[in-house]
Amino acid sequence: MNKTSIVPETDERAALREAVTGLVGRYGHDYFVARARAHEEPTALWKDLGAGGFLGVHLPERYGGGGGTLGDLSVVVEAASAAGCPLLMTVISPAICGTILARHASEEMNRRWLTGIADGSTKMAFAITEPDAGSNSHEITTTAHRDGDGWRLSGTKYWTSGVDEADAILVVARSGTAEAGRTRRPLSLFVVPTDSPGLTWQPIEAALVQPEHQFTVWFDDVPLGPEALIGDDGNGLRQVFSGLNPERITAASISNGISRYALDKAAAYATQRTVWKGVPIGAHQGVAHPLAEAYIGVAQARLMTARAAELFDAGADAAEASNIAKFAAADASLRALDQAMQTHGGNGLALEYGLADLWFLARMLKTAPVSREMVLNFVAQHSLGLPSSY
Ligand SMILES: Cc1cc2nc3c(=O)[nH]c(=O)nc-3n(C[C@H](O)[C@H](O)[C@H](O)COP(=O)(O)OP(=O)(O)OC[C@H]3O[C@@H](n4cnc5c(N)ncnc54)[C@H](O)[C@@H]3O)c2cc1C
Structure with missing residues (x-):
């Protein structure tokens, strides 16, 4: 490599x-x-x-x-x-x-x-997704009601990663009063310690081979002091946006890492594995070209990810670049991992070769933290100026 x-x-x-x-x-x-x-x-x-x-x-x-x-x-x-x-x-x-x-x-x-x-x-875990809101976070209903100088938080979050190992959860919730002419209360962000009374969770059985697990989380009238609120009440939408580009950029980085890991293994295997006339399988273009093509996809995704981070760090609008990086990296890693498994023949499915167990993680990154369709919606609307479909 x-x-x-x-x-x-x-x-x-x-x-x-x-x-x-x-x-x-x-x-x-x-x-x-x-x-x-x-x-x-x-x-x-x-x-x-x-x-x-x-x-x-x-x-x-x-x-x-x-x-x-x-x-x-x-x-x-x-x-x-x-x-x-x-x-x-x-x-x-x-x-x-x-x-x-x-x-x-x-x-x-x-x-x-x-x-x-x-x-x-x-x-710290992060909880925005809800069972009945999903991709549309404008529909979230978890709500913090005023209680003295603090709050009481109620609602359900879904697919929250790492709650069991976290000390606290950063929760996106509604609070305060709706602006005139609007029915929904604005969003606010709260830090909720995981030992809070009224907070419970249950694992979601997922296919991923991953030390971190996912949970449905219930907030049942969880008491929160004034110190739980991040910044200003009702300013959560703007605040949460500052975490979404970092989420996309680092999710892309996980995908890019999986790609490099898989292609490294594939190149090593294709160089040493010989099944025809003493020639390593990597000498056959049927093996080499798909790997080379996967490498090109990964190089493009890595460059896009670096560019998105550069824009974010410069304080520029990084939304388009972060979305594109996340999309490109997830697709590139699936191609790279799939081709690395193909290069290993049957061994691609053998757990000891350390490829197959990454499949569901790589696949998950096509759906989460933002799905490819929501990225396409963003690009269609903001990059191409097409009308919003939702
Ligand atoms: C392993 C894992 C870990 C996760 N960790 C966390 C976490 O830590 N915290 C957290 O808050 N969430 C987490 N999530 C949730 C994740 O962010 C959501 O699953 C993801 O955003 C998609 O939402 P959804 O599952 O509700 O799908 P839905 O919103 O129900 O969408 C279903 C399908 O319809 C498509 N779709 C929806 N709306 C449109 C539209 N307008 N146009 C075109 N297509 C559309 C979607 O792209 C998707 O393919 C995790 C999910 C997984 C699988």
Whole structure:
């Protein structure tokens, strides 16, 4: 495989990538799968990533972060994934929750939560999806009703990842009073500790081989103090948007890492496996060309992801680029993983070759955190100026 990064990188970025590759490589894909199968958190790896400053690389130094950029976190997430450990919580806790808190939370809230997110000692889940709202988050009904100087939170969230391992959940809810002429109350964001009374959850049995699990979460009149609100009451829509591009960019980075991991394995296998006349199977163009084509798709997705992060870090509008990156990376990783499995013949399905167990994760990234149809809706409407269909 070409060891020169196709994405232009500073020496610092290259050193960051190398450091994460080295650290995660000591654990490897076997560690990841073993934790997933044992239903155990990848605690040792998470602690090492936190202690190395990698989880908080993009967060402000005043809260223990590295003072770097989302582009840096994207490199961390991709490198971990390429080393066989595609951790969903890297997208959720530091990328989504960390970015939202750093931008909108008070000094007190950030001291309480962001410092732990930065060093990995605290994990935060993110709950926006609801059973009856799904892609259409304008329809969410989880509501925080005023109670003294605090709130009482009620509602149901669906497919919330990592609640069992999180210390708190960043919840998107309705609160306050609807503006004149509107029926829906505005959105607000709350940090809800997972040991709050009235908070319960139940696992959703999913096909993914993943240490992080997904849950239906019920908030039954959960009491929240005034300190639970992020920023201003009713300002949740604007606040949550600052976490969505980081979500898309780091989700794309997970896909890109899976692609690199799969193509590395495929290239190694195709070079050493011989079944006809002493020639490695990689010498047959029927094997080599689909891998080369997959590599081109991955290179394009990686460049788009880097560009999206660059725009985000420059404070520019990164929505189009983040959506395109997420879409391209998910599709490219499915092609790369599929072709890597095909290159391995029957062994592509054998768990010991460490490819088949990634299938459902790669496939999931086509649907979540934003589905390919919602990306196409965005591009049709905002990039092409077509009328909205919904
Ligand atoms: C493994 C996993 C982990 C997840 N983790 C989290 C998490 O941590 N936190 C969280 O809040 N959520 C999480 N989710 C939820 C995820 O974000 C949603 O599943 C995703 O946004 C799609 O929503 P939905 O499942 O309700 O699908 P629906 O909205 O019901 O959509 C169903 C299908 O219809 C399509 N569709 C819907 N509307 C349109 C339209 N207008 N035009 C064209 N097509 C349309 C969709 O693209 C999709 O293909 C997770 C999901 C999975 C599978």
